[in-house]
Amino acid sequence: MKLLDQAMNSAKQVISTAGRKTGTAMELSKMKLQVMQLRSQVQSTYERIGTLTYEQQKVGTDNYDLIVVCIQEVDELLTEINEVNAKISEMKDGVVCSRCRTVNPAGTVYCKSCGNRLKKGRAKGE
Numbered sequence: 001m002k003l004l005d006q007a008m009n010s011a012k013q014v015i016s017t018a019g020r021k022t023g024t025a026m027e028l029s030k031m032k033l034q035v036m037q038l039r040s041q042v043q044s045t046y047e048r049i050g051t052l053t054y055e056q057q058k059v060g061t062d063n064y065d066l067i068v069v070c071i072q073e074v075d076e077l078l079t080e081i082n083e084v085n086a087k088i089s090e091m092k093d094g095v096v097c098s099r100c101r102t103v104n105p106a107g108t109v110y111c112k113s114c115g116n117r118l119k120k121g122r123a124k125g126e
């Protein structure tokens with residue numbers, strides 16, 4: 001849990017720095033930070049799997065269940081990383097709703113989440 005606390009603290013620091021930026025840039029740096037944190041969580045889980053496997057081979061401790069849990073954790077983290085990365089690439093070309101912060105694909109006129117009219121959509125001559 002200590003590691004998680006540290007990650008949260010550094011996240012808060014970076015987010016407050018990013019707070020000076022506005023809109024998409026801020027959302028993007030938050031998500032990039034999230035990916036970085038998720039990746040470091042994956043790394044430490046990999047390390048844990050390594051240690052557990054080592055103990056199992058060397059000392060004969062039965063770590064099978066723990067290893068299974070760690071592997072599931074890695075899978076979940078990797079899925080989350082993919083989702084965030086997908087959002088990042090969508091956001092790079094997309095339009096962020098000024099009301100609800102949902103990212104809409106480029107050229108969208110109305111927000112897919114709240115129906116708010118999007119500025120970039122209007123700029124396309126409607």
Ligand SMILES: [Zn+2]
Nearest residue numbers: 097100111114
């Ligand atoms: Zn919206």
